[in-house]
Amino acid sequence: MSRGVEGVLRFLESYSWPHSPGAVEEIEVEGKKLPRFVGEFWTAKQRQAHSIHEISYRACFKPQLPRFFIELLTEPGDTVYDPFCGRGTTAVEAALLGRRVIANDANPLSRVFLTPRLAVPEISEVERRLKGLPVDYGARAELDLSMFYHPRTEAEIVSLRSYLRDRSRQGLEDHVDSWIRMVATNRLTGHSRGFFSVYTLPPNQAVSPSKQREINEKLGQVPEYRDTKALIMRKSRQLLRDLRPEEAEALRKAAKEAIIISKDARETSEIPSDSVHLTVTSPPFLDVVQYHEDNWLRCWFNDIEKELVASAITLTGSLLEWRRFMEEVFGELYRVTRPGGWVAFEVGEVRGGKVFLEDTVLPIGIRSGFRAVAVLINRQRFTKTSRIWGVENQLKGTNTNRIVLLRKEG
Ligand SMILES: C[S@@+](CC[C@H](N)C(=O)[O-])C[C@H]1O[C@@H](n2cnc3c(N)ncnc32)[C@H](O)[C@@H]1O
Structure with missing residues (x-):
C-alpha cells in the first residue's frame, strides 16, 4: 500500500x-x-x-x-x-x-535470465519442445570443453546452442525457446549432479579450463554423462513449482x-x-x-x-x-x-x-x-x-x- x-x-x-x-x-x-x-x-x-x-x-x-x-x-x-x-x-x-x-x-546475460521468467511457458510446452529438439551426437564445441563435459553431454549442449542460435537468427525464438535457453544457461556448470558439468564451483562462478583440469586431478574425477534434457525439465519444474x-x-x-x-x-x-x-x-x-x-x-x-x-x-x-x-x-x-x-x-x-x-x-x-x-x-x-x-x-x-x-x- x-x-x-x-x-x-x-x-x-x-x-x-x-x-x-x-x-x-x-x-x-x-x-x-x-x-x-x-x-x-x-x-x-x-x-x-x-x-x-x-x-x-x-x-x-x-x-x-x-x-x-x-x-x-x-x-x-x-x-x-x-x-x-x-x-x-x-x-x-x-x-x-x-x-x-x-x-x-x-x-x-541479465535479459537472458529475466525475459523468460516473465513470459513463463507451461511445463507441457517445455517438455514438447525438448522432445522435438534434434541432437547431433558427433557435434563438438569449437573450444576444448572436455574438462567439464562427457562427450555425449557436450554434443547435447552444442546441438542445443546451434538450435537456439538458428531460431534467434531467423527471428523465431519464442517464449519456450527463451525459457530453455535460460534454464540451460543456469545448468551449464555447478557443484551437484543437477548440473551438466562434472563437479566444479557454483554456477555463477565458472572457472577457467586450466583451473578445472586442476580440480579434476585433485578430486580424481572425469566428467560423467548427464542427460541435459532431463535436467532442464527437472529445473523447469522446480522453478515453476510455486x-x-x-x-x-x-x-x-x-x-x-x-x-x-x-x-x-x-x-x-x-x-x-x-x-x-x-x-x-x-x-x-x-x-x-x-x-x-x-x-x-x-x-x-x-x-x-x-x-x-x-x-x-x-x-x-x-x-x-x-x-x-x-x-x-x-x-x-x-x-x-x-x-x-x-x-x-x-x-x-x-x-x-x-x-x-x-x-x-x-x-x-x-x-x-x-x-x-x-x-x-x-x-x-x-x-x-x-x-x-x-x-x-x-x-x-x-x-x-x-x-x-x-x-x-x-
Ligand atoms: C549487485 S548486482 C545487482 C543484482 C540484482 N539486485 C539481483 O538481485 O540479481 C549489480 C549489477 O550491476 C550491473 N552493472 C554494472 N555496471 C553497470 C552499469 N554501468 N549500468 C548498468 N548495470 C551495471 C552488473 O552487471 C550487475 O548485474
Missing part, C-alpha cells in the same frame, strides 16, 4: 526494535536530520521466496527485500524499476505483485508491457521521464566482481562476446570513482522518477564494514534533487552464532542490508 512520508516513517519505526540501543537514531546529512532505523524488516523465513527466483547470479539480493518496498510504497499497476537488475529479482517480484516493470543491466495460475497470468501481463534494456544505467533514454513510481536496486559495489570472467561459459553458450560484458560493466576501484559513477546514475534516476516517487537504494557494507556507502549515496541523492527520507538497516536479530546483534556482528555485516530511502518531492 502506498503512503506519504510521515506514514512511511511511522511504519518503519513500528518495525524497528524498540528496546535495542541505536535501533532508531537521528543522523545528519548536508545539514538535515533524518532517521536511521535498525530492525528486522524482512527475513528469509518471514515469507518464503517464490521458486521462480531460484536462479543463481553473483551478488543478487533476496526477493524479500524488493517485496518489502514494493508493498510499502506502490499500488498494483504502478511502475517499478531496477537499473542494475542482475537476474531480475526486483522485476520478477514486482510482476508477481501486479506492478509494471522496467529493468536494465549492462550485462546482456506458480499459481493467477501469478502466471500476472507475470505474462507484465511481460507484455515491460521495458527491458541492456545499457549503462547512466543513459537509459528508453525510459520516459517522470514514469517510475519506485526504484529498488543494488548497484555494483566497490569490491570488484569480475562478472565477465565468472560468466565466460554462459557467454559462449549465448553467443555473447565476453569482452562486450567486460566493457559494459562499470568497475570502480576507488570510492572517488564510485561516487562519480553514482552522481551520473542519480541524475538519470531523478529524471525517470515521477514526482512523489521513491528510490530504495541498497548499499552493501564493503571492505570489512569499514566503508558505509550510505554516507556517500545520501549527499549524492540530495544533490540530484531527491529528499532523503531514511536509512534502513535490516538485520536478523537471531543468528546461529549470536543471540542478539552485537558489535561483532555489526562489524562483520552478516545478515545485513543497508538501504537509503529517497523521494522525489511531488
